[in-house]
Amino acid sequence: MKQKQIYNMVLCALCAALTCVLAPLSVPSYNPDVPISLSTFAVMLSGALLTPRYAFLSQVLYVLLGLAGLPVFAGFVGGAAIFARPSAGYVFGYILMAWVESLLFCAFGKQRKTLKGQMGVLVLAMIAGVLVCYVVGTIWFMAAMGMPLWSALVLCVIPFLPGDGIKIAVTALAAPQLLRAFRALENKAFSQKDLSREP
Numbered sequence: 066m067k068q069k070q071i072y073n074m075v076l077c078a079l080c081a082a083l084t085c086v087l088a089p090l091s092v093p094s095y096n097p098d099v100p101i102s103l104s105t106f107a108v109m110l111s112g113a114l115l116t117p118r119y120a121f122l123s124q125v126l127y128v129l130l131g132l133a134g135l136p137v138f139a140g141f142v143g144g145a146a147i148f149a150r151p152s153a154g155y156v157f158g159y160i161l162m163a164w165v166e167s168l169l170f171c172a173f174g175k176q177r178k179t180l181k182g183q184m185g186v187l188v189l190a191m192i193a194g195v196l197v198c199y200v201v202g203t204i205w206f207m208a209a210m211g212m213p214l215w216s217a218l219v220l221c222v223i224p225f226l227p228g229d230g231i232k233i234a235v236t237a238l239a240a241p242q243l244l245r246a247f248r249a250l251e252n253k254a255f256s257q258k259d260l261s262r263e264p
Contacts, residue, residue, distance in 0.1 A: 076247065077119040080111035081126040084137070084159070088127070091139040099152045099206070099221050102139045105198070106232040108159045109191050112166030113240035114247065120167035124160040131156070152221070154205020158198035166194030175244070184237045191233045 088104035111123045127137065136143040138156060147153050167190075174186030199222050207217045 073116060073119050077115060077123045078126070080107070080115060080120075080123040081130070083107045083110065084124065084127040085130060085135070088137055088139060089141040099155070099225075100139045101225065101228060103232075104139065104156075104159065105162070105195065105229060106236065108163050108198075109166065109194070109232055109236040110240060110243075112163040112190065112194055113170060113187055113236060114243060115163070115167055116171060117164055117167040120163040121160060124163045128156060128160065151206045151209040152202065153209075155198060155202030155221075157205075158201035161201060162194040162198035164194075165197050166190045169193055180241055183241050187240060188233060188237050191236060195229055195233075 084104060084107040087107040088102055091100035091102035091104075093100055108124060112120045114120075115123060131137045131143050131147060132145060134144045138147055139152075142150075147156060169190035170187050174183050174190065177183045177186065203214075203217050203221055206212065206221050207214065210217070212220075
């Protein structure tokens with residue numbers, strides 16, 4: 066059990082680091098308050114690779130590192146200044162996004178024997194996670210800007226859907242293969258430790 070926890074903690078830290086690396090890489094959209102970044106791709110991978118608890122913790126760690134001042138938010142911004150951004154709700158939505166995706170994928174997808182079955186459940190889990198993130202972020206944006214729902218959707222959601230679709234497709238293709246590779250490494254590492262303990 067201890068070895069498994071160490072494995073999960075290491076993978077959690079790697080996913081948090083991946084979000085820290087990808088999230089600052091952004092380009093302006095036609096809505097200057099909500100840039101286009103690779104952060105959601107990192108969050109999708111975190112939800113696919115980690116258990117719900119560690120998926121949640123990976124994005125909490127990312128947000129805390131940003132709030133501590135590291136420039137890991139979009140545009141290489143860090144610190145409490147994120148709260149001044151109308152788009153801050155989407156950043157905090159990453160936490161629930163990763164958790165919801167992982168919860169659904171672990172419950173209905175990871176144990177499926179066929180690759181198609183895993184990918185199908187993962188796609189649905191990612192869609193659910195993205196929807197949760199959009200709900201949190203859009204409510205925050207509406208409150209910050211005093212904007213009605215439809216206007217917020219036009220600015221913050223609809224233009225980003227094609228990009229999210231591409232990220233979902235790439236993650237659905239990559240995550241099952243990564244899971245198999247990580248499991249093989251985990252089993253190899255554990256078996257070597259067990260052999261080293263033999264007299």
